[in-house]
């Protein structure tokens with residue numbers, strides 16, 4: 364690591380009492396010039412240090428993420444086969460290895476054959492897990508008939524059109540694709556900043572096609588135990604096949620499909636296995652009938668290219684933050700059921716919301732309503748909207764409101 368050079372010396376002003384006024388003035392001017400120069404040098408250094416800090420912060424974040432994965436994924440999943448006087452017979456999931464292992468007296472009294480447990484590298488039982496259906500319920504959200512419609516989504520008409528074409532048409536008129544002789548896109552990847560309507564889009568398309576909406580969060584997949592991520596992916600696809608027509612929505616796909624890291628830790632290997640399972644499922648996708656798959660990410664830059672190959676997520680749709688017209692439409696949507704005063708000018712207000720996402724605008728309108736309620740009014744005025752905007756902008760500065768953070772994508 365290179366060490367930064369030492370700081371410039373502090374300039375000194377030496378004034379000799381013998382000096383004439385002109386000489387003094389000259390010395391002071393030179394001193395001033397030197398101070399300015401040192402100041403400039405220090406500014407430069409500060410800038411360099413800031414850059415370096417940013418780089419280091421990124422490294423720290425990466426290490427933290429890796430550490431989290433490691434901590435979370437270093438346990439394996441097993442089932443209890445039998446509780447005997449000599450210990451407990453467990454069967455590790457994935458490799459089906461059976462082992463007789465000792466357990467702590469506290470756990471032993473609670474264990475029963477059939478329990479799901481988490482074990483460590485040496486097969487020691489660490490804890491008893493909720494039953495399997497709980498694990499699934501936690502990782503998956505199933506909605507038979509989501510209520511979101513395209514009309515509820517503002518500012519991304521072009522993206523709606525693309526999603527209709529890539530997801531809705533193959534579900535509602537598969538014969539069209541057959542007649543023309545083209546395969547519909549396998550998977551659609553929506554990418555863009557948080558809170559821009561990606562989940563809404565997936566729900567709306569499921570609604571429009573009367574399909575079951577099945578959501579899985581990528582982050583839920585990697586917080587589980589070794590072997591469980593891959594199994595949940597398998598479950599996800601078989602559940603979709605049972606419930607077809609269905610729309611599978613994998614949120615935060617970057618959690619399981621990031622560019623490969625160099626490390627060969629067990630956590631990384633687990634994420635890798637989960638991704639391989641996902642790719643496998645997608646590769647065998649054609650026979651799956653009326654199931655469409657949509658994934659979303661805020662971190663497009665982190666994705667492993669393997670998932671973007673033809674036959675996988677081969678239709679990319681960027682979902683950006685709304686422009687002024689989009690913001691106005693979103694404001695309109697979110698205020699449609701509000702009792703808004705005559706002085707509220709949404710056109711003018713939309714102009715002030717540069718950088719706001721759809722989710723930010725949704726919280727802003729709720730917040731404006733709260734201001735009216737606090738003031739014992741039933742009508743929401745322009746001042747309430749302004750106050751809400753200021754409150755959210757302050758929260759952004761304090762970094763309280765996550766949605767405001769501009770992720771790189």
Ligand SMILES: Nc1ncnc2c1ncn2[C@@H]1O[C@H](COP(=O)(O)OP(=O)(O)OP(=O)(O)O)[C@@H](O)[C@H]1O
Pocket residue numbers: 515516517518519556557558559560561562563564614659660661693696720721722723725
């Ligand atoms: N384009 C939009 N039009 C109307 N409302 C929106 C829009 N985008 C976001 N919202 C509001 O924000 C909420 C969150 O949006 P959504 O979950 O679809 O965002 P997302 O892009 O999936 O975010 P994330 O990447 O954080 O998962 C929505 O329930 C809705 O209230």
